Structures are given as structure tokens and as C-alpha cells.
Amino acid sequence: MSKKEESKTPMLDELEDGPWPSFVTDLKNLAKKKPAIGQLLGQLEQSYEERWDHWLGTVINTPGYGGGIIARYSDIGNKFPDIAQFHTIRVIEPAGWVYSTDALRQLCDISEKYSAGILQFHGMTGDILMLGSNNEKTLEAAEELMEKGWDIGGSGNGMRTLACCIGPAYCEMACFDTLKTTKFLTDTFISQLHRPEFPYKFKFKLSGCPNDCACSIQRSDMPIIGTWRDEIQVNQKEVKKFIDEKGEEYVVDNVITRCPTKCITLKNKKIEIDDKNCVKCMHCINVMHKALAPGKDRGVTILLGGKRTLKIGDTMSSVIVPFMKLDTDEDYEKLIDLVRRIWEFWTEHGMDHERVGEFIDRVGLGTFLDGIGLEPDPQMVRHPRTNPYIKFEELAPPKIGGEPKAAPNVVDKEIEGREMVVEMKK
Amino acid sequence: MAEKKKMAPRDNGSPDYKKFLHPMMAKNYGKWKYHENIRSGVNMYVAESGDRLYVVRAGSTRTMSVDTVRKVCDIADKYCQGHLRFTSRSNLEFLVTKKEEIEPLIKEVNDKLGFHVGGTGHSISNILHTQGWLHCNLPGTDAAGAVKAMMDVLYEDFINERLPQRVKISTSCCQINCGGQADIAINLQHHHPPKINHDNMKICEHPKVVAICPVAAIRPAKKDGKDTLEVVEEKCMYCGACHGQCPSMEIRDANTDTLAIWVGGKSSNTRGGPSFMKLATYGLPNNPPRWPEVSDAVKRILNAYKEGAKEEERIGEWIERIGWKRFFEVTGFKFTKYHIDTYRYARTTFNTSTQVRL
Ligand code: HEM
Ligand code: SF4
Ligand code: SF4
Ligand code: SF4
Ligand code: SF4
Numbered sequence: 001m002s003k004k005e006e007s008k009t010p011m012l013d014e015l016e017d018g019p020w021p022s023f024v025t026d027l028k029n030l031a032k033k034k035p036a037i038g039q040l041l042g043q044l045e046q047s048y049e050e051r052w053d054h055w056l057g058t059v060i061n062t063p064g065y066g067g068g069i070i071a072r073y074s075d076i077g078n079k080f081p082d083i084a085q086f087h088t089i090r091v092i093e094p095a096g097w098v099y100s101t102d103a104l105r106q107l108c109d110i111s112e113k114y115s116a117g118i119l120q121f122h123g124m125t126g127d128i129l130m131l132g133s134n135n136e137k138t139l140e141a142a143e144e145l146m147e148k149g150w151d152i153g154g155s156g157n158g159m160r161t162l163a164c165c166i167g168p169a170y171c172e173m174a175c176f177d178t179l180k181t182t183k184f185l186t187d188t189f190i191s192q193l194h195r196p197e198f199p200y201k202f203k204f205k206l207s208g209c210p211n212d213c214a215c216s217i218q219r220s221d222m223p224i225i226g227t228w229r230d231e232i233q234v235n236q237k238e239v240k241k242f243i244d245e246k247g248e249e250y251v252v253d254n255v256i257t258r259c260p261t262k263c264i265t266l267k268n269k270k271i272e273i274d275d276k277n278c279v280k281c282m283h284c285i286n287v288m289h290k291a292l293a294p295g296k297d298r299g300v301t302i303l304l305g306g307k308r309t310l311k312i313g314d315t316m317s318s319v320i321v322p323f324m325k326l327d328t329d330e331d332y333e334k335l336i337d338l339v340r341r342i343w344e345f346w347t348e349h350g351m352d353h354e355r356v357g358e359f360i361d362r363v364g365l366g367t368f369l370d371g372i373g374l375e376p377d378p379q380m381v382r383h384p385r386t387n388p389y390i391k392f393e394e395l396a397p398p399k400i401g402g403e404p405k406a407a408p409n410v411v412d413k414e415i416e417g418r419e420m421v422v423e424m425k426k
Numbered sequence: 427m428a429e430k431k432k433m434a435p436r437d438n439g440s441p442d443y444k445k446f447l448h449p450m451m452a453k454n455y456g457k458w459k460y461h462e463n464i465r466s467g468v469n470m471y472v473a474e475s476g477d478r479l480y481v482v483r484a485g486s487t488r489t490m491s492v493d494t495v496r497k498v499c500d501i502a503d504k505y506c507q508g509h510l511r512f513t514s515r516s517n518l519e520f521l522v523t524k525k526e527e528i529e530p531l532i533k534e535v536n537d538k539l540g541f542h543v544g545g546t547g548h549s550i551s552n553i554l555h556t557q558g559w560l561h562c563n564l565p566g567t568d569a570a571g572a573v574k575a576m577m578d579v580l581y582e583d584f585i586n587e588r589l590p591q592r593v594k595i596s597t598s599c600c601q602i603n604c605g606g607q608a609d610i611a612i613n614l615q616h617h618h619p620p621k622i623n624h625d626n627m628k629i630c631e632h633p634k635v636v637a638i639c640p641v642a643a644i645r646p647a648k649k650d651g652k653d654t655l656e657v658v659e660e661k662c663m664y665c666g667a668c669h670g671q672c673p674s675m676e677i678r679d680a681n682t683d684t685l686a687i688w689v690g691g692k693s694s695n696t697r698g699g700p701s702f703m704k705l706a707t708y709g710l711p712n713n714p715p716r717w718p719e720v721s722d723a724v725k726r727i728l729n730a731y732k733e734g735a736k737e738e739e740r741i742g743e744w745i746e747r748i749g750w751k752r753f754f755e756v757t758g759f760k761f762t763k764y765h766i767d768t769y770r771y772a773r774t775t776f777n778t779s780t781q782v783r784l
Binding site: 011012014015017018019020021022023024025026027029030037040044047048050051052053054055056057063064065072086088092093094095096097098099100101102103104105107108109111112117118119120121122124126131142143144145146147149150151162163165166168169170171172174177179182183186187190191194210211212213214215216217218219225253254258259260280281282283286287289290308309310311312313314316351352353 | 433434435436437438439440441442443445446447448451454455456458459460461471479481485486487488489490491492493494495496498499502503508509510511512513514516539540541542554556559560561562563564565566567568570571574575577578581601602603604605606607634637638640665667670671673678680683691693694695696697698699700702712714715716736737738769770
């Protein structure tokens, strides 16, 4: 009863033409040894014809984990039985997406042994996706992956797989070790990744400098971005070379006038930077990267609250730590402490399905800072508020509006050195 | 049931990247001096030690068979000491230490993989893409196919560096938009409230679905004596958040879903800092297998950008300088009342000055 019906895919066939490589051709070749892929293409063809999707989604879990597998069932599984169950395993990628071919071949072998043999490098979150196994094989594949030292995970209301830029591995702009920090955070918080316990998902993305090649401000809850707080390093010899090569006008048009704070001046083929007003945007360094380099006293800026469109529309993360060093073990401890405080406050007071940025929108950044024990800083805002509807806790008469609620105090705040915005009289 | 096998270790964590680094990367880690563009698609990274690493970038299809990945590995074994890298936009990066091996490598990438080298500097990068009909449960359109069709049309701008700045393109196949913010984004657009499948209303947790609606348009209801939900149609903005939570709230429609194009997103903190993309045009047909109307519109934007932008200006910065009035003139897209924001921060997007271009 081998009804090896060869799926007819006239619409997909059109995607085999043209200069760009075709996933259809690749999958057709794969179908020669994996019949399930023929059926996958059959279902996809039907989607193209009907402009209609045929996947249902749920979750299945491997023992000990609450995430890492995206389950997909075909709603026309009777027509395409080999893909009736066609799940994806999310595998944690190596930081920076650098691989040895041995590692890649191992993934290929596991994929071919248990699944339909499709890999995606990478998912939108940054993880490796292994597509196409049924209920049973998915769990077996997961076991073999973990046996070989890989780990899976990152779905549901927990921490997601991190992503970072290539940083110090080959980029001269890197102001901190994005790869090390990505591994460090993943391993430190591996339980939060595997056992979802937050109101909703939480993503870190790390970029080695403000060029933000990991798109962290727009695509993650907590971007960690490399920066510096001393002077841009200027090599005047290279500056002169650049000017001789490109002309003074080019430098004025493409560097001097493009500086957002107009803090660069050009005199006698020398560049002078008013570093106090440099906002570390990277532009001048990008254009004159042989002549200029980030300063030497390096660290990170940390932001919070970014997400994509769902519900409230896209939001960018905003600054919560303008600068901190990230060199020593103590520095890393401080980072861990900050993350824990954020998670505790958000998990306790956040509503179901509320990203941390939405939560901050609801309770206010001021209250949020109180809750996690961080001092307000003018660098956290573009400008102070423009409306007068302020609830000064210090001045509210306690008895009239009922007892004021104590500011949620999940952590011990460091009161020391705190400057009161409103000085209480008497 | 088979006897219980021993469980593999849990919580392995992030693979050790140090084992995967190319030896030249490991040796010069954090000690890179500068880089230079050798040719389109190839950058040379020079370390303080004097070492030179040539990074050859090639656009992949992202969705790859194990056989294709193995071919990639063969090439990396031959030319890259068995190491390679993927970028955030699904490009492959081959890591080469001998300059004379660049051209033979590129030839093999072209011949054996059919991939093209490019995507560096001021070019369009490989298009960020989502899952679509291949593997997501929510899409109204496809991702991999749409990307393939568009890259066929745009690939000259991938293999050459002839744009004023980088152009990042993304797609999203439902209004959750899991594709990224980008200089140009092609996103699906729904056009009516979800149609509720009352018979199927049993698996979902009603309060969760009610709570997820950003405009509180969903409320509990009774139909034929059974508990179900209803949608206040005037409030609903067709965002599809409920559909992600509950498959019985069907937001998609093969007959009415269309595609919209957004422009001017930027992640980098350079110059004016990060920005969100804005609506350029809408109502393009969801037209598989090649979505020609979408490619045409994207080309139109790119051509106007090439023509009008100054060096180093990203699409959003170019538009900011010339103004939206001029953008609509040079692209020929029509500005309508649907371009005017009606959501949360609408008023902050209005022109509250006399600064107009006349
Ligand atoms: C030495 C290495 C690199 C340098 C010097 C570099 C430089 C830059 C610069 C200058 C920008 C900002 C462009 C602007 O708006 O002015 C940028 C943005 C970006 N880079 Fe890189 N880059 C490097 C490596 C990478 C790699 C390996 C990737 C991975 C694909 C990458 C992905 C991106 C992305 C996605 C953006 C866009 C952010 C946006 O939309 O504004 N970069 N990069
Ligand atoms: S974010 Fe900065 S350090 Fe990281 S790859 Fe981009 S330019 Fe280099
Ligand atoms: S990094 Fe940006 S802000 Fe700082 S001097 Fe250069 S262009 Fe100006
Ligand atoms: S954009 Fe929407 S439909 Fe497309 S893959 Fe992402 S969640 Fe799924
Ligand atoms: S589509 Fe969006 S606005 Fe409409 S009911 Fe669903 S969640 Fe609410």
C-alpha cells in the first residue's frame, strides 16, 4: 500500500528560477531520501494555492524542561501523514554564532537521524532550529543533543536564548566581551531558561558597541551594549592621511556635520573632540576607523523594556544603567544582582503576558526604579516631564487618602548617598 | 512502553564558544586593530599582531537541508580550517587566512552551493525572514518564498556596494511581526476583526484571551447556552494578538489580507540613534509565488533612495531630511488618512509647528 504519490508543486517550482539560491530546490533534493519533505512541499504548495496556513501549534515538553520544543501538527495530516507531527527543537547556539564544522556535522547527523533533515541558522531569537520530527523522535533527538553536550530551550514565559554580535572575536569596535557575557548569562540563568516562571518572555541581546549589530534596543527586553567613558582615541597621523586621501570637504560633509552633538572640530588637518559632549554614537569612528577608536575606559550601557509589535506596538528599550564596568567578577556579580532584582519585582507585580516594558509603562519608571532599588538618573530620560500631575510621596498627607502604600520594597535599597528630589521641611 | 532510558544531562547551557573560534580569532581575541573592505562581500580584519583574517560573506537560504549544511562544512574544512560563522541575517561567513584562497573559495561557494557573496558595507543585506507557511501556526503569507522572490530581484544590490548606506530588509507574515525593524519591511496586514469559531471554543483559557486584547474589545458571551467570547467590532483594531493566544479567534483571511511596506527603521545608535519604521504604502496583494507587486514597490523605494540620499544616510535619515511630502512624491506612493496614526502616541506624530516644505 505504498502510495508514494509524488507531490505536484507547480507554484513552488516557480521559486526554483532566478539568481538567488532556492530553498525549494534544496528541499526537493532532500525529499529524495526523506519522503516527509515531499509531503511538506505538498502542504506548502497547497498553502500557496489557497493562501492558507495548515499548521496547528501547541507545546510538548521533554522531562525536566518547560520549553525548547515548538510542536506543530498539520491540519491536513490525513493527506500528508508523514508530517502530521512536525515539531521544531530549539537548540542553544554558541555565542557569536561561530561553529566548528565538527559541531555542525554533529547537528546534521542528529537532524537526519531523528528529523526530516532541515536546519535553520538561525531563528529570530538567535537559536538553532531543527525541524521535522514526531512526538517520539523529538524527545529522542533532544536526549541525544543533550547527551552530546548541546542544550535545548527558550520558549514560553521564561528567559529566551541570548544573542550577541561577533564582538572581540573579530571586530575592533568591541568595548566588552559579548561572547563571554552571553555564555555567562545563559549558564547563570539556565534554570530561568528551562523552567518558565515569569509573567512573559524575557530576552537579552548583547552588542559590543553602540552600532548595535545585534539590534538589541528594538529586539530585546534587556540590551547590554558596550561603550566607553573617557576620550575617543585619535591617531592624528591617520587623520591627516584620511584628509589627504578624501579631502577636507568630505570630512566636513560626512563626519563633522554628522556628529549629533556637533562636538568635533577640524583644524589644520587635526581633529579635536569635545568628549564631554560626545554621546558615543560611533559615527565618526565608523567612517574614520583607522584614525579613531573607542576610548580605553570601557564598560556597558544597560537598557530595559524593548519588544516588537504585539499588543502595544513596538517599544524600544530605555536606559536604566548609563554606565557600568564589566571586567571583574564583582562587576558580573553586580549585573546578576540587577537582573535578579528586575525579575523579582516584575514577576511579583507583573500581569500575565506583560513584558517588562509594558509593566514599566503601567507602573511608571519612577516606581519601577524604587522597586528594583536603582537611583533615578537624568540620562534615563530625554527630558524631564512636561506635565504637573505628580504624586509626591513625601508630601502626600497620609491620613486623607488613606494610608499610602509603601513603595513596593522587594529588595534592600541602598539609601546611602540618596539625594531627595523634594526636601522635606521641619 | 519501552524501559526507561537514562536521562541525558540537563542544563548544559551555552556551548563553549572558545572551542569553536577559528584559531586566528582565538589568538587575537579582543586585539583587533582595524578592518578594510577588500571587495564586495569580503572584509579584511587586521589584528594588532599583524594577523589578517579575511571574512567572506555569502547569503544563505536560512532553511537548509543537512546536505547543504554538509557542503558548507566541506568548503569550510578546505579553506577555513574547519570554522565558520553565521550572521544575524542568515549570511554565512567563511574565515580565510590566506588571501589567495579567497577567489577559489568564492568560486566553490557559487558553484557548489549556488550562494552569492555580498551583503557587506553599503549593500542590502540578506532579508531577515520568519517561518511563514513552512512552519508557523499564525501566518497569513509565506516567508522563505517571499524572501527568495525578492532577493532574485534585489540581488544586484546584495553583490554590489553601491547604496548610500546599509539597507536592512525584513519580512513578517502576521501582525505579531516577529521579523525585525528594518530600513524596509514587508509585513502582512489583517483587515477585519477575528472570526470566532464558537464550536472550537473549549481548549482556551477565556480570561487569558480577554486580557490579551490591548483595546479591551473581547468579552465573555453565551451562544446557544455555551460559554464563548465575542468581539466588540468598533473597538477591535485587527491586531491579531488574540489569535496568537487562541486558534479559535481566526484573524487571517485569504481573500482580504494584504501586505504593507514600512520604511526608516534603524537599530544602530549612530547619528540620530535608533528609529522605528513608518508606513510607506499598503494594500499590496498577497500574491504567491512571487509577490511581484511587493518587489516593485521595494525597488521604487530603493531607486529613489539611491537617487536622493547623501552618502552615509540611512533610508530613515534621508526621508527625515527631504521630508515625507517629498518622499511620497519621489516614490509615487499616495499619502492617505491611513498614514496618520490613530493609536497611543498619535499626537506625538503630528506636525505642531509651521515648519512645512512648500
Ligand atoms: C567589524 C565588524 C562590524 C562593523 C565594524 C560593523 C559596523 C556597523 C555599523 C557602522 C553599523 C551602523 C550603520 C549606521 O547606521 O551608520 C552597523 C549596523 C548593523 N550591523 Fe554591523 N558591523 C560589523 C559586524 C556586523 C556583523 C558580523 C553583523 C551580523 C550580520 C552585523 C549586523 C549589523 C546589523 C543587523 C546592523 C543594523 C542595525 C540597524 O538597523 O541600524 N554587523 N554595523
Ligand atoms: S556591535 Fe559593535 S562590536 Fe559588535 S559587531 Fe557591531 S560594530 Fe562590532
Ligand atoms: S561618536 Fe558620535 S557623538 Fe561622539 S564624537 Fe563621534 S560622531 Fe560625535
Ligand atoms: S511573523 Fe507571525 S506568522 Fe510569521 S513566523 Fe512570526 S509569529 Fe509566525
Ligand atoms: S484582533 Fe486585537 S484588537 Fe481585535 S479582538 Fe483580537 S486582540 Fe483585540
